[in-house]
Amino acid sequence: MSQDMSVPMQPSxxxxxxxxxVPWVVFAAVLLLLPVVFQGNSTAFTLLNVIGINIVxxxxxxxLLGQGGMLSFGHAVFFGLGSYAAMHAMIAIDxxxxxxxxxxxHVPVVGMPVIGMIAGGLVALVLGWPFxxxxxxxxxxxxxGLGEMVAAAGQMFPSLFGGEAGIYGNRMVGPQWFGLxxxxxxxxxxxxxxxxxxxxFAMWAFTRTPLGRMSNAVRxxxxxxxxxxxxxxxxxxxxxxxSGSFGGxxxxxxxxxxxxxxxxxxxxxxxxxxxLMAAVGGLGVFYGPIMGAIVVTLMNxxxxxxxxxxxLYVGLVFLSIVMFAPRGLGGGIEQVxxxxxxxxxxxxxxxxxxxxxxxxxxxxGMVVLVEMLFQATHGDxxxxxxxxxxxxxxxxxxxxxxxVLVVLGAVIKRATNKLREDxx
Amino acid sequence: xxKSLFTFITASLLLVGTAGAAETVKLALxxxxxxxxxxxxxxxxxxxxxxxxxxxxNGGIAGKQLEIVGLDNKVNPQESLVQLQKAIDSxxxxxxxxxxxxxxxxxxxxxxxxxxxxxxxxxxxxxxAAVDPSFTNERCSFWHFxxxxxxxxxxxxxTTYIAENKDIKKVYLINQDYSFGHAVSKAARExxxxxxxxxxxxxxxxxxxxxxxxxxxxxxxxxxxGADAVISGNWGQDITLLVKAAAEFGLDAPFxxxxxxxSGVVTQLGDKGVDRIxxxxxxxGDFEDPxxxxxxxxxxxxxxxxxYYLRLSTMLDMFKKAADKAGSTDPVKVAKAMExxxxxxxxxxxxxxxxxxxxxLPMFMSVMKDDMKYGxxxxxxxxxxxxxxxxxxxxxxxxxxxxRPK
Numbered sequence: 001m002s003q004d005m006s007v008p009m010q011p012s013x014x015x016x017x018x019x020x021x022v023p024w025v026v027f028a029a030v031l032l033l034l035p036v037v038f039q040g041n042s043t044a045f046t047l048l049n050v051i052g053i054n055i056v057x058x059x060x061x062x063x064l065l066g067q068g069g070m071l072s073f074g075h076a077v078f079f080g081l082g083s084y085a086a087m088h089a090m091i092a093i094d095x096x097x098x099x100x101x102x103x104x105x106h107v108p109v110v111g112m113p114v115i116g117m118i119a120g121g122l123v124a125l126v127l128g129w130p131f132x133x134x135x136x137x138x139x140x141x142x143x144x145g146l147g148e149m150v151a152a153a154g155q156m157f158p159s160l161f162g163g164e165a166g167i168y169g170n171r172m173v174g175p176q177w178f179g180l181x182x183x184x185x186x187x188x189x190x191x192x193x194x195x196x197x198x199x200x201f202a203m204w205a206f207t208r209t210p211l212g213r214m215s216n217a218v219r220x221x222x223x224x225x226x227x228x229x230x231x232x233x234x235x236x237x238x239x240x241x242x243s244g245s246f247g248g249x250x251x252x253x254x255x256x257x258x259x260x261x262x263x264x265x266x267x268x269x270x271x272x273x274x275x276l277m278a279a280v281g282g283l284g285v286f287y288g289p290i291m292g293a294i295v296v297t298l299m300n301x302x303x304x305x306x307x308x309x310x311x312l313y314v315g316l317v318f319l320s321i322v323m324f325a326p327r328g329l330g331g332g333i334e335q336v337x338x339x340x341x342x343x344x345x346x347x348x349x350x351x352x353x354x355x356x357x358x359x360x361x362x363x364x365g366m367v368v369l370v371e372m373l374f375q376a377t378h379g380d381x382x383x384x385x386x387x388x389x390x391x392x393x394x395x396x397x398x399x400x401x402x403x404v405l406v407v408l409g410a411v412i413k414r415a416t417n418k419l420r421e422d423x424x
Numbered sequence: 425x426x427k428s429l430f431t432f433i434t435a436s437l438l439l440v441g442t443a444g445a446a447e448t449v450k451l452a453l454x455x456x457x458x459x460x461x462x463x464x465x466x467x468x469x470x471x472x473x474x475x476x477x478x479x480x481x482n483g484g485i486a487g488k489q490l491e492i493v494g495l496d497n498k499v500n501p502q503e504s505l506v507q508l509q510k511a512i513d514s515x516x517x518x519x520x521x522x523x524x525x526x527x528x529x530x531x532x533x534x535x536x537x538x539x540x541x542x543x544x545x546x547x548x549x550x551x552x553a554a555v556d557p558s559f560t561n562e563r564c565s566f567w568h569f570x571x572x573x574x575x576x577x578x579x580x581x582x583t584t585y586i587a588e589n590k591d592i593k594k595v596y597l598i599n600q601d602y603s604f605g606h607a608v609s610k611a612a613r614e615x616x617x618x619x620x621x622x623x624x625x626x627x628x629x630x631x632x633x634x635x636x637x638x639x640x641x642x643x644x645x646x647x648x649x650g651a652d653a654v655i656s657g658n659w660g661q662d663i664t665l666l667v668k669a670a671a672e673f674g675l676d677a678p679f680x681x682x683x684x685x686x687s688g689v690v691t692q693l694g695d696k697g698v699d700r701i702x703x704x705x706x707x708x709g710d711f712e713d714p715x716x717x718x719x720x721x722x723x724x725x726x727x728x729x730x731x732y733y734l735r736l737s738t739m740l741d742m743f744k745k746a747a748d749k750a751g752s753t754d755p756v757k758v759a760k761a762m763e764x765x766x767x768x769x770x771x772x773x774x775x776x777x778x779x780x781x782x783x784x785l786p787m788f789m790s791v792m793k794d795d796m797k798y799g800x801x802x803x804x805x806x807x808x809x810x811x812x813x814x815x816x817x818x819x820x821x822x823x824x825x826x827x828r829p830k
Contacts, residue, residue, distance in 0.1 A: 046509040050502075155602035155633065163603030165529035165556055166501065170537065183541045185509065254502070260533055262501045262526040269500075301506050304458050304496035311459045 023287075024201065031193040035186065045185035051297045052192035053253045056199045058277035058289035060246030065275070066283035067207065068239040069219025070132075071140045074147030075247055075274045080266035081123050081150070082116030082248025084161065086255035089115045090169035097173050108177045113195050113252035120248015124241040132236035135222065147271050154263030166262030169255070188257060195253050203246055204286055215239045276314075280321050282328025291329045309374050316366070324359075351419035358413035365405030372398055449488040449753045451476075451518045451550075451743075452511040454504050454531070457496040463687050464523045468552070469494045470727040471736045472520075474719075479740055486747035490740070499523055501530035508534055512547060517755045520739070522553025522572070525604065532559060535567045546755040550743070552735055555682075556604070560782035564824035567755075569762060569781045571739040573706065575604070575657070575682075576820055579611040581787040581813040582680055582704045586653065587619040588811075594626045596651035596677070598642060600662055601630035608657030608682070626651050634662060639669035647675050659683040663701075664692045671696035678702055678791070685709070685807045687732065690792070690800045697792040698805065704813075706771070707734040708790035709806030711798045713770040720798050730800050738774060738783070742767050756829060774815075780824035787813045 038044035057079055064070045089104070090112060096104035131142045154161040161167070171182045182188055206212045214235050217225050222232040255261055264270075273296070281292020299317070303310040321328055327335070336352070339345045453472055455465030472492045480489050495511060497504040504527045511519055521531055531549050539546045549568045551559065555575040559568060573581070586592055597612055599605030609628055616623050626649040629642060636642075643666075646654060654677050658666055663686075667679055671693075683689075684703035693701065711717035711731075720731040746761040747753050763778035774785040790807035800806040 041513070043510050043513040046506055050506060152632070158603050164525045165558070165603070166526055168529065168533045172541075258502050258505055258530070259537065260501055260505075260530045262529070264500065264526060265502070300498075301503065301510075308458055308462075310496070 027200070028197060031197060034193075035189060039186075042185050045189050047297065047301060049185060049188055049192045049257050050301070051294055052196040053250050053257060054273075054277060054293035054297050055196055055290050056246060056250035056253065057274055058281065058293040059200060059203050060243050060250060061274035062278045062283060062289045063203065063206070063215070063239060063243040063246065065278060066288070067212065067219065068135075068215040068236060068243075070135050070236060070239070071275075072143040073140055073268065073271050073275070074143035074145075074150070075243075076266055076268075076270035077147055077150045078120040078123055078244040078247030079251040079254070079270060079274075080154070080261070080263075082120040082251030083255045083261045083265060084167070084251075085119030085248070086112040086116040086252035087167050087169050087261045090171065090173070090255060090259075091167070093174040094170055104174070106175060108175045109171050109173065109182060109256060110177045110180060110191060112256050113199075113249045116252020116255065117245045117249040120251060121241055121245035123248070124244025128237050128240040128244070132233050132240055135218075135232075135236065144268075147266070147268055151263060151267035154266045161263050162261075164262070166260050168260040171256050171259055182256070191256065192253060195249070199246060199249055200290070206242060207286060211235070211238055211242075276318055280318060280328055282330030282332075282334075284327055285330035285334050288328050288330025291333075295329065307371065307374075309370050312370065313367075351416060354412060354416035355420060358409045358416065361405050361409030361412065363409075365402045365409060368398070368402040368405065372402065447488050448491045449485045449518070449747075450491045450493055450514075450516045451520060452493045452495050452507075452516045454495045454497050454507050454511070454519055454521045454527070455523050456499045457494050459498055461499050461523065464499075465494075465496075467687050467729040468522060468733055468736060470729045471723070471731070471733045472740070474723045474727060475737050475740050479744055482744075483748075485744050486751060486753050488753055490744075497521075497527060499527060501526045504530055505534050508538075508547075512538065512545075517546065517753070518548050518550065518743070520550040520552055522551065525554045525556035525559075528554030528556065528559060529563075532563065532565050532568050536565050539567055546759075548755040548759055550739055552733065552739055557607070560780040561823045564780045564822070564826055566759060566781075566826055566828050569759075569776060569783075571735045571742070571783050573785065573787060573818060574782060574820075575607055576611050577782075577818050578682055578704050578787065579608065579615055580820055581818045582655065582789070583612065583615040583619055584813050584817045585704070585789045585811050586616070586623075586655075586680065592623065592652045594624050594649070594651045594653075596627040596629075596646045596649055596654045597625065598627070598629045598631065598646070598654060598656050598658070598666065600633045600658055602633050605630055605633070605657055608655075612655050631662070634660060636662065636665065639666045640673060642666070643669045643673045643675050646670070646677065647673065651677050653677055654679045656680070657682045659686060664689050667693055667701050668696055671700060676700075680704065680789075684792070685732070685790070685800070687729070687801070690803055690805045693792070694803070694805070695794070698794050699791060702789060702791045702810070703807055704787055704789055705807075706738075706785055706787055707732075708788045708809040709796060709798060709800055710790075710809050716770050717798060724802075732800075734769070734771075735783075738767065738769055738785075741769075742776060772815075777822075779826060780822040781826075782822065784815050784819050786815050787818050789813065 034048060061072070061075045064072050064075070089107070090109060092104040093107055093109060096102040099105070127146065131139060155164070180187060180190060182191060214230060218232045218235045225232050277292040277296045278289045279292065280296055281290065282288030299310070299314050303313060307313070325332060336345070339348050451472070453469050455468055456462055457465045457469060469492065476490045476492050479485065484490055493511070493516060495507040497507050508519060508531060519531070521527055528551055535547050535549045547567065551568060551570045551572070553572050555572060555578070557574045557576045560570055560574060586595070595616060597609050599609050613625060616625070627645060629645070631642060656663065656666065656679055658681065663681055663683055670679065678700060680702045682704060684701040685705065690697065711720050716731065723729065723731045742762065742765055745767060746758050746765055750757040750761040762776055764776065766773055766775045771786050774783055777784050788809050789811040790809050792805055793808040795804050796806035796808065798806060
């Protein structure tokens, strides 16, 4: 799967020129501007903070899957254990600052992601070696087992993991740095923005190192790599440690944000979330998982306010991306960008736009269908509401509209297939 | 895709911007409303909405109309905190939750910190089903009120019933292998030892949480131990499959459970549960009180869910009584009025103990029967009362040292 989804990284043609800086300046500017846009809206800040955590989590996962070709179902282990380590450290800071002495009394909460990173890296260092002999199915199965094992252990050792209720701390303790009180979510935002930026930059820089290049090689052709004198296992092991460290860093950010961590955070569901975010965003493009993290977080937290079928939609988005756009959102953008750079855009645009129109129509039709089915079977409203319009599940015209939309979309897609094929 | 995403984001921001109208008071239910656990959250939401109509017809909460808002947390503690923030930002000052002590733990911490950091914008957390005893003991909080008996109180009532049943000589414990299951097992052993030292614990099993598909090996162990009774804190599929396996194996020992009547169990067990599965709860399925019977019939007709959560009705009634007494819906005033508040329910008087905010109430042992007057889930089965355990026999002391605002 990973090989179908991946596009080789574009080597930068101007490593030293200023052009390479542009995305980072834009990224920093966006991070600085967001608080102005959302001033006074704590929900927006809460969501932004979660998005920040998920961006780092998804990117660290993509180090394994997108860049190293290792499909993992246990990445939440590093996230969760990093989070537990940071939480224990936060509790130690709390205790030490009451006493006013000891090492922990001088550690700021702002530094918790470093603790998470060290913990995540150590766990990967200890556990990783036997896993990295093979990639592919064997690796996937072993990480699945690891995830289940650690999640089960989390429920069984309450002194360390806090049992079902988890362990909890207070982030407003210890020395304050940069005047960050960390009381409200808009205060926490600066902490998140800083660490997100640092982590994203560090992970991008990793792709430029020889090891980062080797990780692509081990993904594409491990036999040849062995042949020229680099044991794939060593390289996989090093990627595994790097990925685990950044997963732990995201966990440290989460510990400060939520001030609680429960054993569920180690399990299969958050591991699946990492895969979902990376795949939706696109495995082959560096910034793909960032987009995936934004979309998936918003869908998770907001969509259920509008529809009872929200989980179904998350599944459908994943399914349609894997089936129809295996390069993900980032891959799509990259395609447009490459076409534009090569002066090809005008020629390709009609095909793409008609395709987008067709997909859009099919999606709206499907949504109307799903909502009406939901209302017809066990809804409490009489009408299914889609895009401000009301569809009556009892009347025929609603079903007809849905069918017409889907058929129309399919027809447009068929009719314009040629436009896309010619230029592919 | 991008366009729909854009409209979706603007729509969500617009939603966030609108605060509640002046004459309503909103109560947010933060529980699983979608996905595999929706069967636990949806009936609570429907129950709250159903009872809110009655409250509003009787003058509302301190003159304001009560509005129930459902927020989906997918039983995830972290997601619950995001939903809590959403609730707070839309001007909601009352939240309720029940499924999962992990979520409750997160909410108690978050609400406490929010109230400490935002004086004047306090939020109250009304807990209707998270039973970890620590929430009203060492972790007790002024901002948390529990309307369900905690796990130890339930075990206290359950063992009182068993202690009076002289036929029971050998007891088998089977529980899920995580903190809650271990707590149930520990409480059962301690309380039985104190109340009936002659009872022998012939087995104490823990099985993986929500992973066992076939309980036959466990059931055959129970059978060969010669147990007269089984105690289990299992919930969800773990209780359904356990009792099903017992019925198919031909094990006749009764199962004394915490959650034997939760939604879906009756339908899935059918005849196999009759006279086999017992539940300790604050209510049962006879509906002798015509008023309660009326609500059961109406609610099932309107929503397709049973009138199962009597404690949600108790919670709303106490909320109304406290707010009316305080003459305000300010959470601090309501919380102060709620302390020590008594309420006359269909089961007699219940009281919200001031020291730890733990409700004190009588409990009932009931057993699944066929041909009941008011069947559960559209069947003819429901839980028939076999014993009432008085408030004094349910209550337990607390270690709580409550810190109250000035």
